[in-house]
Amino acid sequence: MELADFDYDLPKELIAQEPLKIRDEAKLMVVKRQKIEDKFEHRTFQDLAEYLNPGDTLVLNDTKVLPARLFGNKKGSGGKVELLLLKELEKDTWEVLVRGRRIRAGTRLTFGEGKLEGEVKDRTLSGGRKVKFFYQGKFLEILKELGQLPLPPYIHQELKDENYYQTIYAQNEGSAAAPTAGLHITTHLLEDIRSKGVNIAYLTLHINLDTFRPIRCKDISSHQMFSEYYEISDKTARIIKETKRRGKRIIALGTTTVRALESAAGATNTSTVITGLIRPKPFGFVCPTPTMSHEPSATSHEPSAMSQKGWTNLFIYPDYRFKIVDVLVTN
Structure with a gap:
């Protein structure tokens, strides 16, 4: 069965960009x-x-x-970087999707003015990265403070209420x-x-x-x-x-x-x-x-x-x- 068998037309203007106030309507x-x-x-x-x-x-x-979308910078150069946390591989080491230039093994990252830092450990076979995080306190609490909810790629407006x-x-x-x-x-x-x-x-x-x-x-x-x-x-x-x-x-x-x-x-x-x-x-x-x-x-x-x-x-x-x-x- 070929992928083309599943093609259909969906006009962009018919893709809802905002949730209904009353969900079950x-x-x-x-x-x-x-x-x-x-x-x-x-x-x-x-x-x-x-x-x-x-x-x-x-x-x-x-x-x-999870508020799994993090925006930060590369330490040293200050270049912008965006991470999407996918799953925790071991304590404080996550598989992530990354957006940014030259994010290689050994690259140090910083988020929230240093509240959270990371080091790229390796590249995954899927094109992502393995990142080890460093912080003081509880990781989930820091993530809730610094992170954003990741939205589907077909949603182009920011949610006013993440709930x-x-x-x-x-x-x-x-x-x-x-x-x-x-x-x-x-x-x-x-x-x-x-x-x-x-x-x-x-x-x-x-x-x-x-x-x-x-x-x-x-x-x-x-x-x-x-x-x-x-x-x-x-x-x-x-x-x-x-x-x-x-x-x-x-x-x-x-x-x-x-x-x-x-x-x-x-x-x-x-x-x-x-x-x-x-x-x-x-x-x-x-x-x-x-x-x-x-x-x-x-x-x-x-x-x-x-x-x-x-x-x-x-x-x-x-x-x-x-x-x-x-x-x-x-x-």
Whole structure:
């Protein structure tokens, strides 16, 4: 399957640049898959509960976006530099995307008049850098003081209120981007969903580089995903198991939720699901000839086995066979 198969026209003037003040007034297109012809309905997110049934389970990604965008200077020359923190590789050493000239190994960086300093240690295969940070105090507190929330590249206006780029249920800090489907959810909407007898469960997947990285391979099956960390609790695993046992549906809010659920189910395709807190191996923008089958692995995908922590580089594309997720709500 070629990348060109996914081309479509999206006029720039139709890309929203500001969030709605009332989140769940966002438009919602409902696609009902049919054997002969799909049916479409045009609603708003306020109507979401109408499409859920008692006993269904709605699963949300409770990751929280870090203020991972840092603006600073090179020590000595004063040249401007911008970093986007992707993930912590070890204590105080991060994989980052970098913007600036001649940011080589050994380059010293300074942010916030010296409150935070860094040293470039190495170049990553993806074109980023490994940076070791030096500071007094707590890193996260300094990051919240000096950093900014990274916005998607299609958003060209600064947010007046950065809370609009967090879901209302965000809990676990670690993402370089928001799980955007969740931005349309309100407390009132969740109450409506619960009152209908629908379960609500949470997992965590910290969003990484692939949110910002285009697919460059002509054959999409050759594209390699960067690894993202996820956690599914015992409580969520039990809810999913019981939902499936009763023959009800799992509704995933956002593609990041889908990746976590399907990864926990033991799915594999052109990339390998990595579990058990193993650090992912780095790779670059190469497009190798695919050698692995786009088929489910022999690993058990019983819901009872879903409680876990790990890393995933699962890449889902047509004709993937879903094992856990029945319905997707996406942005």
